[in-house]
Amino acid sequence: MSMDIILITGMSGSGKSVALHALEDAGYYCVDNLPPELLIPFVKLEEQQKEQRLAIAIDVRSANSLHLMPEQMALLGNMGMSVKSVFLDASSETLQRRYSETRRKHPLSGGSKPQSDKALFETIEFERELLADLRESAHVIDTSLLRSAQLQTYIKSLVNAPLAQQLTLVFESFAFKRGIPTDADYVFDVRMLPNPHYESALRPLTGRDEPVQAYLRQSEEFVQMQLQIEGFLKHWIQAIERDHRSYVTVAIGCTGGQHRSVFMVEQLAQNFSTRWLTLKRHRELDAV
Numbered sequence: 001m002s003m004d005i006i007l008i009t010g011m012s013g014s015g016k017s018v019a020l021h022a023l024e025d026a027g028y029y030c031v032d033n034l035p036p037e038l039l040i041p042f043v044k045l046e047e048q049q050k051e052q053r054l055a056i057a058i059d060v061r062s063a064n065s066l067h068l069m070p071e072q073m074a075l076l077g078n079m080g081m082s083v084k085s086v087f088l089d090a091s092s093e094t095l096q097r098r099y100s101e102t103r104r105k106h107p108l109s110g111g112s113k114p115q116s117d118k119a120l121f122e123t124i125e126f127e128r129e130l131l132a133d134l135r136e137s138a139h140v141i142d143t144s145l146l147r148s149a150q151l152q153t154y155i156k157s158l159v160n161a162p163l164a165q166q167l168t169l170v171f172e173s174f175a176f177k178r179g180i181p182t183d184a185d186y187v188f189d190v191r192m193l194p195n196p197h198y199e200s201a202l203r204p205l206t207g208r209d210e211p212v213q214a215y216l217r218q219s220e221e222f223v224q225m226q227l228q229i230e231g232f233l234k235h236w237i238q239a240i241e242r243d244h245r246s247y248v249t250v251a252i253g254c255t256g257g258q259h260r261s262v263f264m265v266e267q268l269a270q271n272f273s274t275r276w277l278t279l280k281r282h283r284e285l286d287a288v
Contacts, residue, residue, distance in 0.1 A: 010088030175257030207262025257284030
């Protein structure tokens with residue numbers, strides 16, 4: 001049996017320690033800040049020890065050897081290892097606020113004095129440039145608006161998904177008033193559809209509840225929007241698969257992230273699950 005390897009990368013302050021704790025709880029042997037040049041020797045050593053599940057965090061603290069990662073990933077594949085790469089991200093403003101609140105130093109900051117807000121922001125943007133290639137080849141999770149418990153849930157659902165050489169579709173609902181998820185590959189706006197919020201009996205419910213679903217099913221606009229989104233995705237997913245992508249995140253947004261976007265995600269995830277591995281998230285509902 002091949003070893004199950006999760007590679008955690010991402011921006012400093014985006015939640016890698018939280019992700020590693022979640023993976024440790026899920027039964028993974030976790031290692032933080034492993035230099036890329038030691039990745040293959042370490043995996044071989046753990047293979048000799050009969051370890052089946054590894055979680056390895058590699059980040060900008062190994063900036064001088066990050067360029068080795070594509071080659072290392074290819075070698076792991078040639079060794080027959082099953083590898084999932086997860087990139088944790090957050091907006092630069094969120095990361096700046098987190099560093100300011102905790103008064104921690106950014107790993108790329110020099111000297112012993114705290115950085116000014118401007119210098120910290122520039123350091124974060126520089127880190128983003130250094131990690132751009134790693135982000136491109138990984139499944140991205142935007143932690144800007146996630147609580148620790150939400151991130152742990154997302155990580156566990158991701159790693160519990162069956163390991164397969166196929167595309168995984170992640171459908172995510174969100175509220176535009178709280179910002180667009182930066183991890184989205186595609187964003188669809190459903191705010192023009194009839195809003196259950198204005199029906200007093202439906203307002204306290206969500207898109208997971210049957211009365212809201214029945215209300216939206218009666219809308220010709222909702223049905224048409226769903227069919228058009230499905231048609232677009234089905235047409236282009238085949239090209240995405242040929243490009244050897246592992247994950248595609250489709251974000252569906254409405255005003256409050258409670259009704260329309262939630263039901264649309266539920267419908268899309270159900271309909272696409274017959275052909276592709278699908279995961280679903282509800283950013284606003286999961287935060288409750």
